[in-house]
Structure formats: structure tokens, C-alpha cells
Amino acid sequence: MRGGGAFTDEEIQLLRGLPAVANVTRDRITYSDTFKQVCTIRYLAGESPTKIFREAGLPPDLVGYKRIERSVTRWKAAAIKSVSGNDYLDDSEIIARLVERYKRTLVMRRNLGNKASGVPDSSVPVMSEGAVGAHVSIGALDGDTAGIIIKQQARRIDELERANAELERANAELRGQIAATT
Structure with missing residues (x-):
């Protein structure tokens, strides 16, 4: 395996089998939204991007260190812009808002999945509208x-x-x- 550049057919098959990967072509990887969100939260909390990618089955010697660096930088900038607007927030406030958004997304997906399978909404916890954009404490x-x-x-x-x-x-x-x- 080597970092960056075009992927072989075997590497494409390996990457396609990973939950972190939404799609892969010879020269491009599209990551799942869930992976991007979790990666951004973990990175802002102080974890190494290469460690996060490795744990997702994406070894840096295959994906490429530069590709990882650029992806995380892009995701971080987009996440900060999406939650902070014109406000200055420290990393812990950004993390809390991203975690809250991620939790809302998971609940929404679960609700949609349950509706499709006929499970009543009452069995799934729902967050109130007031929780949108609210600051989340560690205790929550x-x-x-x-x-x-x-x-x-x-x-x-x-x-x-x-x-x-x-x-x-x-x-x-x-x-x-x-x-x-x-």
C-alpha cells in the first residue's frame, strides 16, 4: 500500500467495504457523513486525524497523509462555520454543538427508520425543538x-x-x- 495517488482495484474494493466510506473511485474517496461528523468532533477534542482514520480502517499509508490532512481541515472549517456563525466559540463549545447536532441527526434517522418499518414514534426518544443549537453540558x-x-x-x-x-x-x-x- 502507498499513500495518495490512484487506487488499485483491490484497494477500491477494500475501501468500499468500510462504513466510513460512502464511495470511492480510482482517485477520490467520498466519506460518509457520519464518519466526517465523528472525525471532526474527535479531532476538535484533541485526537490525531491519522489515529481516527486508522481506527476506521483507513490506514494513512493507503489513504495518504496529505489527503487526511486536507479532509480534516475542510471538515473542521465547515463544522465551525456551521455552528458558530459570527460568534467566537472555543473548541469545547464547538464540540458540544456538533455533538448535539449529531445526536439530533441520529434520532431523526432512527425516527425515519422506525416510521418506515411501522414502529410507533413513542418508542423513540425525540429531542425538543428548543434543543436545536442549545449548548450541551458534558453531563448531558x-x-x-x-x-x-x-x-x-x-x-x-x-x-x-x-x-x-x-x-x-x-x-x-x-x-x-x-x-x-x-
């Missing part, structure tokens, strides 16, 4: 999703604290050098 998420988001945010905080400590160390060194020259 299911345990797995909340745990993932909290873990990722803790990891990101740790990374930022280490970077801050490194900057403070470099700043102290620079002050020492300046003091030594004056």
Missing part, C-alpha cells in the same frame, strides 16, 4: 462520549501546560542572557 452526553471528551481535553491541557513550562524556561534563559550582556 452519554457516559462514553463524555468520558472521551474529558480524557481528550485533559490530554490537551497537559500538552498546553508542558508547552507553557517550556516557554517559561526559554524565557528565563533569555532573561539570563540579556542580564549577562548588560
Whole structure:
């Protein structure tokens, strides 16, 4: 397997069998909406795009690192624009809005599927119209999703604290050098 470029017939068959892939041609992959939404949420929460793609059965050495990078950048920009409008939101607020939208989409799909199969609507939880665009607290998420988001945010905080400590160390060194020259 190699990254980027045209796919072989075998690679096309492999990719077509993945839930994350909606369609694939010799030189293009179209990802499922669900995969794009989940990928964007996980990426904003601090996960590596290559890890997300690998876990979806899309190895970077087949898909191509550049293709992954460009896709995630495009999805992130579209997601941020779709939920924030003119407002400035931090990543956790964007994630919460995306998760809420994703949950509404799942409920709508379930409702439509149940209507098609004759299952009464009362058996499916429905979100109120007032929930549209509402801010979701971590407590409103299911345990797995909340745990993932909290873990990722803790990891990101740790990374930022280490970077801050490194900057403070470099700043102290620079002050020492300046003091030594004056």
C-alpha cells in the first residue's frame, strides 16, 4: 500500500467495504457523513486525524497523509462555520454543538427508520425543538462520549501546560542572557 495517488482495484474494493466510506473511485474517496461528523468532533477534542482514520480502517499509508490532512481541515472549517456563525466559540463549545447536532441527526434517522418499518414514534426518544443549537453540558452526553471528551481535553491541557513550562524556561534563559550582556 502507498499513500495518495490512484487506487488499485483491490484497494477500491477494500475501501468500499468500510462504513466510513460512502464511495470511492480510482482517485477520490467520498466519506460518509457520519464518519466526517465523528472525525471532526474527535479531532476538535484533541485526537490525531491519522489515529481516527486508522481506527476506521483507513490506514494513512493507503489513504495518504496529505489527503487526511486536507479532509480534516475542510471538515473542521465547515463544522465551525456551521455552528458558530459570527460568534467566537472555543473548541469545547464547538464540540458540544456538533455533538448535539449529531445526536439530533441520529434520532431523526432512527425516527425515519422506525416510521418506515411501522414502529410507533413513542418508542423513540425525540429531542425538543428548543434543543436545536442549545449548548450541551458534558453531563448531558452519554457516559462514553463524555468520558472521551474529558480524557481528550485533559490530554490537551497537559500538552498546553508542558508547552507553557517550556516557554517559561526559554524565557528565563533569555532573561539570563540579556542580564549577562548588560
